[in-house]
Amino acid sequence: MAKDKKMVTAITSMDEDFAQWYTDICKKAELVEYTSVKGCLVIRPYGYAIWENIQHILDGMFKATGHENVCMPMFIPESLLQKEKDHVEGFAPEVAWVTHGGNEKLEDRLCVRPTSETLFCEHYANIVHSYRDLPKLYNQWVSVVRWEKTTRPFLRSREFLWQEGHTIHATAEEAIEETERMLNLYAQFCEEALAMPVVKGRKTESDKFAGAVSTYAIEALMHDGKALQAGTSHYFGDGFAKAFEIEYTDKDNKRVNPHQTSWGVSTRLIGGVIMTHGDDNGLVLPPAVAPIQAVIIPIAQHKEGVLEKANELKDRLAKAGLRVKLDDSENSPGWKFAEYEMKGVPIRVEIGPKDIEAGQCVIASRWNGEKAVVSLDELETAAAQKLREAHDGMFQKALDNRNRRTYACTTLDEITKSLENGDGFIKAMWCGDEACEDEVKEKTGVGSRCIPFEQENISDKCVCCGKPAKCMVYWGKAY
DSSP states (O other), X not given: OOTTOOOOOXXXXXXXXXXXXXXXXXXXXXXXXXXXXXXXXXXXXXHHHHHHHHHHHHHHHHHHTTOEEOOOOSEEEHXXXXXXXXXXXXXXXXXXXXXXXXXXXXXXXXXXXXXXXXXXXXXXXXXXXXXXXXXXXXEEEEEEEOOOSSOBTTTBOSEEEEEEEEEEEXXXXXXXHHXXXXXXXXXXXXXXXXXXXXXXXXXXXXXXXXXXXXXXXXXXXXXXXXXXXXXXXXXXXXXXXHHTTOOEEOTTSOEEOOEEEEEEEETXXXXXXXXXXXBTTBOOOOTTTOSOSEEEEESSTTSTTHHHHHHHHHXXXXXXXXXXXXXXXXXXXXXXXXXXXXXXXXXXXXXOHHHHHHTEXXXXXXXXXXXXXXXXXXXXXXXXXXXHHHHHHHHHHHHHXXXXXXXXXXXXXXXXXXGGGOOOEEEEEEOSOHXXXXXXXXHHSOEEEEEESSOOOSOSBOTTTOSBOOEEEEEEOBO
16 A cells, blocks of 8 residues: 555444444545635535436436427526515525625616526526427526525535426426426436436425425435425416516417426435435445446455456446546555445446455455355346445435434324334324414424325324314425
């Protein structure tokens, strides 16, 4: 091992301090670095590579459903933001303002976008004139600013990366269909790319997006039993269109308002991946978004033929379509094993003199620690199989955690008792009264997460007031 290199430093156990465990991983796996501006982070190359893979997969899914990418300005005039009353009130506490341009004070101060509904509305008012102009299916990949008081890497920061889709349609039916379609797309992505099981549902009226008619969300349960809102999709109706005077001439030659949607996910998904799959050795990355899917570690690399064979294996796996790295540095194999465990690389391929002589290699799977001896002739097939097993195993492990931490309750006392052994999802009935929703949170500490599309009849009575229940709700503590 090189003298200037140290073995990978241990991280805090998640059972000892989950928050510190999370921060340790973000730092020591080289995902982020702090800056002089609180809540604004450097996303380092390894962290950004995860985001790039998320972006690449989602962007392909968006384009396959007919969406186009655009780019709106980052500044919103205050006068424009004020046009939709509910929307501006919802975001006012988090808005960052630009008051000067150079040395001159601005007559109309500028908001640094917390989200871009108003900008899209202004644009649509200029370009939508006839039913022939509809629908517009737009998306953008940008950063936004929300002046959060409490920040944590990826989960809640003052500036973060995301995508925000904004679409406009001729009818309510088309817009609602779009809203639900994009929520289903997010759920598919989380489960098939991130190995993260989610619950799909509608937010309560008190928890919906500012200015929306209805908000839909996917909710995931983290390893510690807290919920993470992994993505949202909003139906706006024609409220924004009326506020911004967006009209078009329909087929009957009448002037009418269109209907709009918006939907988004952010770098918060990286935090979700960490907290869903990580362990006390560091990251455990789903193969679909891992920057390195396979790392090759040569054993006794100073011996004749070892590095040559390792390079051959690297070329073969790269040709098979894997993102592969060969670590031929002077660090010891033990240091390398710890390093790539910390970084969550899905599979590790070990090759040494004895392996070469026997025509084999060893493949170690990060998610469960199992090792398998594989014939070199079957390397590509075996590696692909191990990656599939990793995804499926990680998904099932996360699903088992969710099932183990999900409790059906009929009273507030049952909720409190169920959470004595740790946080989790609570399934309980609700009458639909916001006062009961508030009381559940006040007395038990869990808030409404969503009204799931897949309803269950836990009881006929509201968990809070005992009156006839209208629906089953998922409740939980959340990030």
